[in-house]
Amino acid sequence: MLEIKNVKKSFRDLEVLKDVSLDIGDGEVVVILGPSGSGKTTLLRCISFLEKADGGSLTLGDKEVSLKKATKKQINEFRKNMAFVFQNYNLFANKTVLENVMEGLTVARKIPKQEAMERALEALEWVGVINKKDAYPSELSGGQQQRVGIARAVVLNPEVILFDEPTSALDPELVGEVLDLIKKVAKRGITMIVVTHEISFAEEVASRVVFMDGGVVVEEGTPDKILVSPKEERTKEFLSRVLPKDMYYI
């Protein structure tokens, strides 16, 4: 249902994405792994139109759009079915937790305030920060902020949620709770693309692991296939650097 085709992107002379394609089924949880600079984040940013790709297209449901030539109207249309969870949370600093979650409902989707509030409160309850609903983001810990970030995404009922290194900015002791929450999102059956460095998360949650390096998809498959018995040399090399040795030399 989500088809990413031939995405290309360069920053000046640096070719960050060289023709990347991915086909993602309904409810799939795709985890993208790869060393820094491999283009994972750029891929997410291109398919959410935060970065303008130099080429490629995106199909969501029965609609297709050019990533290079999409009009404002098309972009808005596609973004209505998408949500994004940022590495740095990016909660609206001038709004309370509750307002952060309501913003996309009331302002963007024109849902009546009362209904929006009920939905937002429900989402905050679900992510476990309902007790902070009137606090401002600066008053929250990183873990709490990311929970709100996830609530803000989930409340929109998107078809796809894009997670861009959602735990990279967190203190180590908070990573676990946020990953648990993301697993909970996965269980709801929402299609997810997760860029992360958390291999164990990939192993546990992913329906498919995509390994990227140098702007191309090097290899993709089930977590077992990629994490335990990778075929490509580059994947093996990457895993040997990030995994304890006994984990994939089984």
Add this chain to the structure above:
Amino acid sequence: MLDTKTMVDNLIDIAAYLPVTIKLTIGALLIAIPFSILFAAAEIKRIPVITRLVRLYLSIIKGTPVLLQMFMIYALIPFWLNTFFTSTGKNINIYDIDPIWYGYIAISLSATAFLTEAVRSSILSVDKGQKEAGYMVGLSKWQVYKEIILPQALTVALPIFGNVIVDVIKSTSLAFTMSVTEVMGRAKIIGGMTTRYLEMYIDAFFVYVIFIFFVEIMIKYIEKSVTRYKSAR
């Protein structure tokens, strides 16, 4: 020595011209605020020719003395108007124009320059992630600015606005060189009449100190009520 009697007697007379100072300040700001927003927008959006012109304006205004700008305004505008009125055959005496109008224009020139910088830097100070998050929850560009960027920029800009307002108040004291009688001008006039310049300057000094003190309290109060979310924690 200091003639305290003359000093005290004329304090009220000088303070009575505070409304002119306030009028100059507000008038100049009313011109400067819309222009500075437009100029800042032009700078941020990088519109080919217009951005260049705005930058040229900023460097000229910031690179020349306010007093010189005032003299030039006071000499040039009447000259232009006169040429214009004569050529169009209108019978308007430019000396009937209240010089306070030249004051508004002259003071707003530098106020615009400084406010442009304040607006531009405060908008750019908002993290770009805020904008992206706005887009990703479905907000339009305008909604992102209205809901997210501008409220945050305002809290950054307010202290700078405060400084600019105080600077504008102080620069109104130069308006007496354009025959606008405000606090400073009045002090100079009475000084000339009584030959007690120092006393009159001391009077003006107190008028400014007290007035600016109240303005600063007001600004702090406004700042506090707008920036509640940053003071958290």
